[in-house]
Amino acid sequence: MRAAIIGLGAISPLHINAIQSAGWQVVAACDTDAARFERAIKMAGPSCSMYANYKEMLDREQLDVVHICTPHYLHAEMICECLDRNIHVLCEKPVAINAVQLGLIEEHVRRTKARLAVCQQNRFNASVRYLKELFRGQEILAASGTLCWQRDASYYNSAQWRGTLLQEGGGVMINQALHTLDLLQWFCGMPRTVIGHGANDTLRGVIDVEESQFGVFTMQNGGRFVIQATNACSHSFPVTVMLRSANTEAVLIGDHMIVNGTFVTRSDGHPLFGKEEWGVGHINLVREYYACLREGKKFPIDFYEARKVVELILALYASQGKEVSIRAMEANCKAALSVR
Numbered sequence: 001m002r003a004a005i006i007g008l009g010a011i012s013p014l015h016i017n018a019i020q021s022a023g024w025q026v027v028a029a030c031d032t033d034a035a036r037f038e039r040a041i042k043m044a045g046p047s048c049s050m051y052a053n054y055k056e057m058l059d060r061e062q063l064d065v066v067h068i069c070t071p072h073y074l075h076a077e078m079i080c081e082c083l084d085r086n087i088h089v090l091c092e093k094p095v096a097i098n099a100v101q102l103g104l105i106e107e108h109v110r111r112t113k114a115r116l117a118v119c120q121q122n123r124f125n126a127s128v129r130y131l132k133e134l135f136r137g138q139e140i141l142a143a144s145g146t147l148c149w150q151r152d153a154s155y156y157n158s159a160q161w162r163g164t165l166l167q168e169g170g171g172v173m174i175n176q177a178l179h180t181l182d183l184l185q186w187f188c189g190m191p192r193t194v195i196g197h198g199a200n201d202t203l204r205g206v207i208d209v210e211e212s213q214f215g216v217f218t219m220q221n222g223g224r225f226v227i228q229a230t231n232a233c234s235h236s237f238p239v240t241v242m243l244r245s246a247n248t249e250a251v252l253i254g255d256h257m258i259v260n261g262t263f264v265t266r267s268d269g270h271p272l273f274g275k276e277e278w279g280v281g282h283i284n285l286v287r288e289y290y291a292c293l294r295e296g297k298k299f300p301i302d303f304y305e306a307r308k309v310v311e312l313i314l315a316l317y318a319s320q321g322k323e324v325s326i327r328a329m330e331a332n333c334k335a336a337l338s339v340r
């Protein structure tokens, strides 16, 4: 099987490492910035072909799968080019940044033989899997997600696409906190409505998107889940997720878990789950995706699953303090497709 990567920036080493650890080879890679080639060649080996134009790479290499690790606004176009050639895709989050892009991807997903998967790798963390098992068959009545991170002007100035509505598609919510909202949705299901507030107080003049976002989602069962996300802190704290059913209350702080008031630990007193960062989630996700490709099985985070969190984010952005129906937002996405 032949794998390739488009976009050789910050996240790409995790993908190269994950592909290799799944027993596959990175045969080609592409970036418009040739300064990015050296590190990729070091990791993938001298036989890895380098391209500046991704369409040329897709046409010349006999690829089985492409990993898309480029700025957000390019995901939809690149996904469609791969699917048109029946090449499987593993795309970094978010799958798209607006309703038109979602519609475009759906059209291509429907007519291709290839499989599109999206890197929402926190679902593959051991602690999150434990929670999923713990709450199996239980209805979640309330939940909360908090992301309190530090991202200053130097972070946003490190790449031209960051912090721009046109290219990033939003701020803290669509980038850093997407994973937290994805977990809330995965546990609670698609909600009925959302009320959201966004703000940019400390990065005015640096970014044209929100540095902080608050959202209250009303679930199908009438309960609520809430998300609070900010990049305005002077330190990045662990993400917190809290879930409540009739019998169980779980608190996840980073990778440390408290269930019904008791720390979940091994008998030797050490945390059960150990340290997990992006890397472990990516490796688990990539291994599972490649196993699904090999065995012809459905990968759980396909386009239809990945679009849910994007629709929730678009609804949050549209809200500006008013209650927005999630179903109406889904209908808008479909309408955006039909008016194209």
Ligand SMILES: NC(=O)c1ccc[n+]([C@@H]2O[C@H](COP(=O)([O-])OP(=O)(O)OC[C@H]3O[C@@H](n4cnc5c(N)ncnc54)[C@H](O)[C@@H]3O)[C@@H](O)[C@H]2O)c1
Residues within 6 Å of the ligand: 006, 007, 008, 009, 010, 011, 012, 030, 031, 032, 033, 036, 052, 054, 069, 070, 071, 072, 074, 092, 093, 094, 119, 120, 121, 159, 175, 278
């Ligand atoms: N899953 C996660 O936890 C996680 C973590 C970090 C980043 N990401 C995602 O990964 C993606 C990339 O983020 P990053 O931090 O690596 O960004 P980055 O800016 O460091 O890298 C992006 C790379 O894409 C290249 N590029 C731009 N246009 C291109 C084109 N037309 N053809 C080929 N290459 C092109 C740039 O030159 C750059 O090297 C984003 O979608 C981001 O949200 C995900």
